Amino acid sequence: MRSSHPSPAGAFAVVARGVEKYFGHLQVLKGVNLTVEYGKVCCILGPSGSGKSTFLRCMNHLERLDKGFLEVGGELVGYREQGGKLYEMKKSEVARQRADIGMVFQNFNLFPHMTVLQNIIEAPVYVRRIDRKQAVEHAMDLLSKVGLTAKADAYPRTLSGGQQQRVAIARALAMKPKLMLFDEPTSALDPELVGEVLNVMRGLAAEGMTMVVVTHELGFAREVCDKVVFMDGGVVVEEGSPDELFNNTRTARAKAFLGKVL
């Protein structure tokens, strides 16, 4: 089913070269390099504070990078190149770019004053200007995909964490994104609810959705990801296929980390 999402053969959905980011004097990203092909799933692992979230947030300009090159879907994120210089985009242009990039947060961040259905159709109707009826239809399709049609009119606070996260995934998918970013989507969940969210993500991967997933779920990374990236201290320390990274770990730092979490 890989045909359901456009995937120019061999083209890169994400290209990052030498991405640097400071918070004040603290350098959090120290030259991150990464490529993700269309239709592939890339998992990012690494200890706390290694800059995984920051890097992910750079991909849709929730954080602005200070140096380097970051391209998503063939476009520079948040900047326009002109005469050898990078000019920061207007907010409206950044918003247009973000519309094509779905993001799922650790804490779901559903809009509590809206029902599940309203959460999902808000952006399609008001950002994409899709006809409301059509948006509702699409939303119901997505809800059935994440197994929550019965909850369309429920408010987020009445849902379990796992259900909320599945709604959050449906909300992101409603914009028909070219790329989905997940920042520890299961870290805030009770252990018994982790599976239902990972199942949805597994389904998306099988459909050929391009995904970048920051996660501590090594089982998921091993099984679903095409590429696993280990970050530490603001750089990519090691990357490769799950088999390479888990079974033939090359760097000492990755070995130490995997030894601790496994």
Add this chain to the structure above:
Amino acid sequence: MPVVPLRHRGRWIFAALLTLLFAGLLTSMVTNPRFQWPVVYRYLFDSAILDGLAMTIWLTVAAMAIGVVLGTVVALMRISKNPVLGAVASGYLWAFRGTPLLVQLIFWYNLSALYPKITLGFPFGPSLGSFDANTYITVYVAALLGLGLNEGAYMSEIVRSGLNSVPPGQREAAEALGMPGHRVMTRIILPQAMRVIIPPTGNQLIGMLKTTSLVSVIAMQELLYSAQLIYTVNFQTIPLLIVASIWYLVLTTVLSIGQHFLERHFGKSDRRANAAGAGGEDEEKDELAPMGNS
């Protein structure tokens, strides 16, 4: 074995004493002829008093409307990343919260002494027209300006704390969906800030109702000044102050009841949702379809 609850003897004695005191006060109010209850009754529905009452209501509503709009704008200016907007907003707060409202009212009233002619236009640039301050800065305008600008300063703090109460993840989630900034504010942030903004705004409204009496000093004919006009002629000071007080009490009571229901309504949406959640969880089974590598 029978249970004997603790007897609150002190509580009973205290309640009895207070009741006695209150009863004494009440009888004195009724029997003391200087309260002049017939006069109170005569003036309670006097047309001048009722006109004053209408003016008080209108001033309250108008000044509060100015305050809410201005407060929202100033709150947005304060949280904006534009340093000039932020500084202007802070300066406004500093000036209007740092001086007594009474002084501000007299100041606006006397503005025509400071600027006899007010010219609208650009500094050192073309003028868009000018008008005579004496004709346009009437008591009415001075009262509205004074009350509204002062209220705006307090409302901006209320609005700001409401905006701050919305977790930053809400803005991020909306932005990540590609929503433009103004939509994020009007659709996501403000509606959630409302639950924090509304209760103190109710208090401000009740406060404003009483504060309007201050404009009597610039001879604005609201409720208190209407009463004053009458008692300067007939010297029935106490009865007329009682008349004004009765009306203030009626209005604040009505507003308090309204506020009670408003807050209950807001609280209810929470309770209803929770109840639905508890019930919904068992009645509908989660129908997550197994999604495989189809």
